[in-house]
Amino acid sequence: MLVEIGIGLIVGSVGSLISSLKFHSSFDLSKSFLSACKTLGLTVTYGEEIALPSVNKTVPFEWGTRLIVGLPVGLSSQKVIDQRVPLAEALRVDPDNVEMRYANDGLIVDVITAKMPTMLAYSVGATSPHPYRIMIGVNRRGEPRYYDFDGPFPHLLIGGISGGGKSVMLRSILTTLATGPAPDMYLCDLKGGVELGIFRDLACVAGFASTLPDVRTAATAVESEMLRRYAVMAANGTQQWAGKKTLFVVDELADFKTRAGDPDAKLKNEIKAVLTRLSAKGRAAGVLLVLATQRPSADVVDGLIKTNIAASVCFRTRDGVQSRIVIDSPDAASLPDIPGRLIFQTAYDETLQAPYLSADDAKKLIAELPKKSKDDFRNPEVPIKITDVEENVCTFKQKEEPRHVDANPHTSEVNPLDGNSIEL
Numbered sequence: 001m002l003v004e005i006g007i008g009l010i011v012g013s014v015g016s017l018i019s020s021l022k023f024h025s026s027f028d029l030s031k032s033f034l035s036a037c038k039t040l041g042l043t044v045t046y047g048e049e050i051a052l053p054s055v056n057k058t059v060p061f062e063w064g065t066r067l068i069v070g071l072p073v074g075l076s077s078q079k080v081i082d083q084r085v086p087l088a089e090a091l092r093v094d095p096d097n098v099e100m101r102y103a104n105d106g107l108i109v110d111v112i113t114a115k116m117p118t119m120l121a122y123s124v125g126a127t128s129p130h131p132y133r134i135m136i137g138v139n140r141r142g143e144p145r146y147y148d149f150d151g152p153f154p155h156l157l158i159g160g161i162s163g164g165g166k167s168v169m170l171r172s173i174l175t176t177l178a179t180g181p182a183p184d185m186y187l188c189d190l191k192g193g194v195e196l197g198i199f200r201d202l203a204c205v206a207g208f209a210s211t212l213p214d215v216r217t218a219a220t221a222v223e224s225e226m227l228r229r230y231a232v233m234a235a236n237g238t239q240q241w242a243g244k245k246t247l248f249v250v251d252e253l254a255d256f257k258t259r260a261g262d263p264d265a266k267l268k269n270e271i272k273a274v275l276t277r278l279s280a281k282g283r284a285a286g287v288l289l290v291l292a293t294q295r296p297s298a299d300v301v302d303g304l305i306k307t308n309i310a311a312s313v314c315f316r317t318r319d320g321v322q323s324r325i326v327i328d329s330p331d332a333a334s335l336p337d338i339p340g341r342l343i344f345q346t347a348y349d350e351t352l353q354a355p356y357l358s359a360d361d362a363k364k365l366i367a368e369l370p371k372k373s374k375d376d377f378r379n380p381e382v383p384i385k386i387t388d389v390e391e392n393v394c395t396f397k398q399k400e401e402p403r404h405v406d407a408n409p410h411t412s413e414v415n416p417l418d419g420n421s422i423e424l
């Protein structure tokens with residue numbers, strides 16, 4: 001089975017480039033860097049004396065070379081960082097391969113000569129103690145980067161042109177979560193289940209929507225669940241939902257874009273309104289969104305939703321405008337045409353190569369997971385269910401009913417209203 005994280009691949013690609021480090025010997029890099037600083041006026045004048053930055057240390061790494069640069073008083077690190085492009089040219093490397101940041105011991109200048117892998121195998125790894133952590137990819141140094149659904153950046157926006165790798169990313173997110181903590185998942189795939197259909201029968205998939213009315217039903221069900229959780233939290237004086245999480249996934253956000261004379265406009269606007277509320281209030285209640293789109297534009301990625309989503313994965317975009325919608329910078333438009341290459345934005349932006357997981361391998365990985373019982377299909381009129389879950393026993397509900405509010409979020413009690421056990 002497809003496993004190991006492709007460390008071999010990373011190491012291989014790094015190793016194959018070690019020879020290029022010879023070209024960028026530490027001495028040459030320091031000398032070239034300082035001479036470029038001088039030419040670019042990155043100096044400070046004290047009377048008749050001109051003070052230059054100094055390279056205090058050069059540290060070789062597998063991925064390239066790190067320069068630790070001391071700056072004269074009066075020269076800010078930001079001023080040097082702003083000259084990244086001409087400095088990179090002076091160092092004869094692509095500007096993307098020069099990373100600079102301020103640190104306590106000076107300005108850190110990383111000159112990266114290792115190439116990113118173009119293919120990285122998906123790995124099934126134990127993610128404990130971070131069961132909600134998803135590997136988004138590896139950076140230029142071969143370091144893995146993760147998104148944690150349990151972390152500080154609520155909700156995830158995924159954008160980029162067709163063929164960039166959005167579906168593969170969704171597949172690996174869902175596979176990781178389904179084989180891990182198995183939150184209640186609501187999947188919206190209006191392409192008739194082509195992309196997300198392989199997950200449809202899993203017991204953890206509480207709702208699968210392939211039409212607009214189904215999406216509205218699913219979104220409304222999740223919102224009701226969110227409000228119920230807020231009521232429980234208020235009763236308990238807690239501010240964070242401690243129970244099972246709920247994941248709401250939209251494969252194509254542009255499906256809710258309205259056009260002039262659109263007969264579905266009302267429905268779509270209702271869906272967008274619920275999504276906005278979920279994005280604003282969902283996190284504390286353990287309701288998490290993954291919203292994907294091939295067509296990022298201002299009318300697709302609604303401003304309010306965007307404001308509430310602090311983490312983005314952006315594959316190559318058609319232009320800088322699309323890129324700005326997802327990551328607030330034009331950079332994704334100039335990503336190379338390599339499937340799986342992306343910019344991951346949380347507190348800062350980083351270019352990564354995503355792991356690849358084929359549909360066949362995903363099917364193998366989820367094959368042994370619990371499936372819905374036959375009873376779950378008894379009423380095709382009601383495609384969406386709310387899970388009042390204990391051990392994945394699910395109940396269909398056509399409309400929201402009053403709920404029992406448990407005073408203790410850490411126990412399961414019998415709900416006197418419907419006789420089901422509510423796990424909190």
Ligand SMILES: Nc1ncnc2c1ncn2[C@@H]1O[C@H](COP(=O)(O)OP(=O)(O)OP(=O)(O)O)[C@@H](O)[C@H]1O
Pocket residue numbers: 118119120160161162163164165166167168169294339340341353354355356357
């Ligand atoms: N991380 C990856 N590493 C290597 N190749 C990838 C990766 N992701 C995607 N690909 C390749 O690109 C192809 C398209 O990927 P994917 O279906 O995810 O694109 P998409 O952005 O969802 O576009 P569409 O919606 O048109 O399918 C895949 O079939 C695969 O060959």
